[in-house]
Amino acid sequence: MSDTGILPELGRPGFLRSMLRSKGGNTFLVLLFVGTLLAAMGNLLVPPDSALYVDTYTITLLGKYLSFALLAMAVDVVWGYCGILSLGHGAFFALGGYGMGMYLMRQIGDRGVYGNPELPDFMVFLNWSELPWFWYGFDQFWFAAIMIMLVPGFLAFVFGWLAFRSRVTGVYLSIMTQALTYALMLAFFRNEMGFGGNNGLTDFKELMGFDLQADTTRVALLVCTALTLGAAYLLSQFILSSKYGRVIEAIRDGESRVRFVGYKTETYKVWLFVYSAVLAALAGALYVPQVGIINPGEFSPLNSIEIVVWVAIGGRGLLYGAILGALLVNFAKTQFTGILPEAWLFALGALFVIVTVFLPKGVVGLLSMRTRSRNKPSPDLMEARE
Numbered sequence: 001m002s003d004t005g006i007l008p009e010l011g012r013p014g015f016l017r018s019m020l021r022s023k024g025g026n027t028f029l030v031l032l033f034v035g036t037l038l039a040a041m042g043n044l045l046v047p048p049d050s051a052l053y054v055d056t057y058t059i060t061l062l063g064k065y066l067s068f069a070l071l072a073m074a075v076d077v078v079w080g081y082c083g084i085l086s087l088g089h090g091a092f093f094a095l096g097g098y099g100m101g102m103y104l105m106r107q108i109g110d111r112g113v114y115g116n117p118e119l120p121d122f123m124v125f126l127n128w129s130e131l132p133w134f135w136y137g138f139d140q141f142w143f144a145a146i147m148i149m150l151v152p153g154f155l156a157f158v159f160g161w162l163a164f165r166s167r168v169t170g171v172y173l174s175i176m177t178q179a180l181t182y183a184l185m186l187a188f189f190r191n192e193m194g195f196g197g198n199n200g201l202t203d204f205k206e207l208m209g210f211d212l213q214a215d216t217t218r219v220a221l222l223v224c225t226a227l228t229l230g231a232a233y234l235l236s237q238f239i240l241s242s243k244y245g246r247v248i249e250a251i252r253d254g255e256s257r258v259r260f261v262g263y264k265t266e267t268y269k270v271w272l273f274v275y276s277a278v279l280a281a282l283a284g285a286l287y288v289p290q291v292g293i294i295n296p297g298e299f300s301p302l303n304s305i306e307i308v309v310w311v312a313i314g315g316r317g318l319l320y321g322a323i324l325g326a327l328l329v330n331f332a333k334t335q336f337t338g339i340l341p342e343a344w345l346f347a348l349g350a351l352f353v354i355v356t357v358f359l360p361k362g363v364v365g366l367l368s369m370r371t372r373s374r375n376k377p378s379p380d381l382m383e384a385r386e
Helices: 015-021 023-044 056-082 089-106 121-125 141-165 170-188 215-241 243-260 265-291 301-314 319-339 344-358 362-375 379-385
Strands: none
Touching (some): 023 056, 023 319, 056 089, 056 215, 056 265, 056 301, 089 141, 089 170, 089 301, 141 170, 141 265, 170 301, 243 265, 301 319, 301 344, 319 344, 319 362
């Protein structure tokens, strides 16, 4: 069956034209580049006694925020554009983090507490005699990088293939994704799994030969995170502006109609789900060396729910809206957990309810409405034109 003319959605502009028309997207890329450059220069080139100096703690905090922004964009790719509400993306984020954590643990060598050149400290403490087979190869960065993407991607493929072929949708799919991340959390809490149990992986020393505590390494991690976020944004824009992306949006708006005209909707959904999972895993891999720890708490279903809140507050269906939501909420969380630690969760819940009821398109939607109303001609001008 020919695809030409089947869906009216397939006639929209291509990637380059849509990027040129996306003022919000262009503004985001410029701000990301300028902000990262200024932060890096403020840390490396400005003396510590200057008012323009950016301390290492702030650099690390910014890197963490950008990792969360990449994670929020990963959720928006499947929720905002395909209507798949995943409450389990925290699992892919954590798996990517554990992949990076395993590599960093192998780099410690004999500098650990017990001085074992091969076994991490927690394995020596548990009287393990040899390294588990699934830890082999993680002493090489290239192998770890492949596993960081391959393992979460494969898990997403298997889960998506089973769920979407069975035509599980809506709240049932959301519950299944949440059950997946909860099951992984319980598994990783077990010491015999070989991932550090409740304490997780920590006490990292270096990344690719560079001291993780050095200011230059922290700045380099921030820059790498920003570059990855920018590249992921452009790639996601390319995918979602292509014919594939327009079919994805058509599935979101009416999957039965798309299936009726000959498209295998489950195939489109599976591969988008895999792509989103890989983005979430990359976010986790960038997050771990900056915060210095990864433990089973990252699998918590509450974390996955919080990601959805970021996307909803920023603006679902707009990649830069999800990014903005992640940055705003996490910045506010950092500020208010110090001021009102006991009331912060209530404030976050109230904020989500307010946005859901009064701002269904999020902060970006509100800004877009104000811009349109500001640019709308006055009634007197309309009458003069007539």
